[in-house]
Amino acid sequence: MNELFDRIIDRRGTGSSKWDRMKAGFGVSPDDGLGMTTADSDWPTAPCVIEAVRQAADHGIFGYMGVRQPLYDSVAWWMGTRHGWQVDPDWVVTVQGLGFGIAMCLEVWSEPGDGVAFFTPVYHEFRIKTEKAGRIATELPLERDGDTYHLNLDDAQARLTGREKILLWCSPQNPSGRVWTVEELRAVADFAERNDLLLVSDEVHHDLVYPGQTFVPMHVACPEVTHRLVVPTAASKTFNVAGMRVGSLIIPDAGLRYAMRGRLRQLDYDAASLGMVMTTAAYSPEGAAWVDAQVAYLQGNIAAFDALVNAIPGVRSLPLQSTYLGWVDFSGTGMDFDEFMPRIRDVARIAASPGPSFGAGGERFMRFNLAMPRARIEDAGQRLQRAFSDLQ
Numbered sequence: 001m002n003e004l005f006d007r008i009i010d011r012r013g014t015g016s017s018k019w020d021r022m023k024a025g026f027g028v029s030p031d032d033g034l035g036m037t038t039a040d041s042d043w044p045t046a047p048c049v050i051e052a053v054r055q056a057a058d059h060g061i062f063g064y065m066g067v068r069q070p071l072y073d074s075v076a077w078w079m080g081t082r083h084g085w086q087v088d089p090d091w092v093v094t095v096q097g098l099g100f101g102i103a104m105c106l107e108v109w110s111e112p113g114d115g116v117a118f119f120t121p122v123y124h125e126f127r128i129k130t131e132k133a134g135r136i137a138t139e140l141p142l143e144r145d146g147d148t149y150h151l152n153l154d155d156a157q158a159r160l161t162g163r164e165k166i167l168l169w170c171s172p173q174n175p176s177g178r179v180w181t182v183e184e185l186r187a188v189a190d191f192a193e194r195n196d197l198l199l200v201s202d203e204v205h206h207d208l209v210y211p212g213q214t215f216v217p218m219h220v221a222c223p224e225v226t227h228r229l230v231v232p233t234a235a236s237k238t239f240n241v242a243g244m245r246v247g248s249l250i251i252p253d254a255g256l257r258y259a260m261r262g263r264l265r266q267l268d269y270d271a272a273s274l275g276m277v278m279t280t281a282a283y284s285p286e287g288a289a290w291v292d293a294q295v296a297y298l299q300g301n302i303a304a305f306d307a308l309v310n311a312i313p314g315v316r317s318l319p320l321q322s323t324y325l326g327w328v329d330f331s332g333t334g335m336d337f338d339e340f341m342p343r344i345r346d347v348a349r350i351a352a353s354p355g356p357s358f359g360a361g362g363e364r365f366m367r368f369n370l371a372m373p374r375a376r377i378e379d380a381g382q383r384l385q386r387a388f389s390d391l392q
Contacts, residue, residue: 001293005043008373011035018042018351018369026351033349034380039174039325041240041371045282046290049239052281056274065273068094074283075233075248082288083206085217091250093260094271098204098234098247099125105230105249106133106166108263109198109256115164117197119151120359123174127359130168138164141360142176147318149176149361151184153191160195167197172205172215175327175358175367177320179213182221189222189229201231204247207238207291209322210299219252226252230260237323238291239282240371244275298324301370301377308381313391315384324371331364333391340388341366348383 011019012030018038022028026037044050056062072089079085095101102125106116112134118126119140130137140156142149169188172179180188192199201218209215219229234247251257264270281287302320309317314332330340337356344350344366355365370377 001290002297005294005297006373006375007043008375009042009044011042022351027345028349028351033351034376034383036350036352036369036372036380039237039369039371040242041294041324041369042373042376043240043371045240045278046287048284048286048290049241049278049281052277053274056277062273065276068276071276071280074280075250078283078288079217079250083215083217083220085220087250088252091252091257093249093251093257093264094276095232095247095249095264096269096271097242097245098202098232098236099129100245100269101232101234101247101249102126102168102200102202103129103133104260104263105198105200105232106130106135108259110135110165113163114166115161116166116168117156117160117164118168118170118359119156121175121355121362121365122168122170122358123202124353124357124359126168126170135166136161136163139360144361147316149173149178151187153187156191157195164195164197167192167195167199169199169201169218171201171203171218172209172322174205174323175325175353175355175362175365176318177323177325177327179209179215179321182216185216185218185221189218189225192228193225197228199225199229201229203231203233204237205323206233208295208298208324210295210302210320213321215322219250227256229253230256235279235282238294239278239287241275241278241282244272244278246271246275246279297374298371301372301374302326304374304377305368305370305381308378309384312385312388315388324369326368326370328366328368329364330366333388335364337363340364343387344384347387348380350380350383 018035022030072092076087076089079087115138116130116135117138143152231250236242306317316329318327353367355362
């Protein structure tokens with residue numbers, strides 16, 4: 001299937017947040033720049049998903065969707081088949097995308113002024129959503145040992161203020177691509193239990209895991225935390241359908257599920273019918289075959305990017321265990337962020353995600369989206385080499 005992923009598609013002028021906001025958001029013109037920020041991919045979704053959209057368009061009626069069981073069943077089938085997690089379809093609560101689902105967790109299970117804890121560096125939307133909701137962010141820095149991040153729960157315990165109500169957890173981890181072990185998952189679940197925190201385990205990148213690594217859902221590792229566990233997930237990253245704004249909150253506990261469904265009914269929010277059709281089509285044997293091909297292609301992209309970037313003195317692209325998000329350390333150059341960032345922006349002409357936005361530990365990093373045709377990955381690596389050519 002490489003030809004599906006190798007084809008360069010011009011996304012400029014389509015309203016793409018990655019390409020059409022490059023100039024306004026990152027100071028790089030899409031005319032000569034590369035968009036490597038927003039976590040969506042630059043290739044079409046799986047053929048089985050496109051065929052489902054085609055059939056829906058041919059039918060021509062886009063009315064209210066009152067029957068959700070096929071979607072719930074497909075989510076349960078996917079989790080069981082791909083991740084060994086036996087999900088009851090009744091546990092699935094449909095929301096308008098994973099980000100909205102996380103925001104709703106803050107809405108339902110905390111109040112303005114409450115604390116929300118998360119381990120950093122981490123997906124910048126954890127902080128953004130916390131602050132937008134009027135909650136107080138508590139950063140719990142991860143420890144880095146060489147290329148690997150580890151938990152320091154003694155340090156994390158000392159940083160809690162007592163006002164925290166929710167722990168946002170990222171598994172696999174964005175931006176580092178870390179796949180957590182069962183022992184680490186159990187330690188986090190115990191930490192949440194000791195501190196009476198709702199554990200919101202964002203597992204959206206769970207399908208993009210590379211050979212040698214095994215993703216384990218939090219509920220599989222720690223069924224004893226069912227009473228305080230909510231798992232936001234979606235087909236958005238796996239199948240590049242983020243713009244359809246459909247996600248799932250998998251909530252095994254009946255009381256938590258009742259509270260979330262009740263609040264969603266009050267707000268009268270719902271996911272789009274076409275997005276639900278697409279997700280149902282994605283979570284299928286045909287979708288699984290496409291995902292396997294995509295993961296193999298991404299491995300090639302990561303290898304090409306790492307070879308080029310790691311040839312720059314003082315620059316290190318951390319090995320990815322999962323995701324398509326390259327996490328690159330520039331600290332070895334001796335430059336601070338304000339020195340190396342202009343080289344990436346103005347010389348390499350690449351729009352990438354600034355490391356400081358991911359919280360403590362990201363000060364000398366940049367995150368690069370590697371889900372694009374191989375030719376563009378090679379171009380990006382060569383641009384970075386030229387931008388730092390004086391270090392050779």
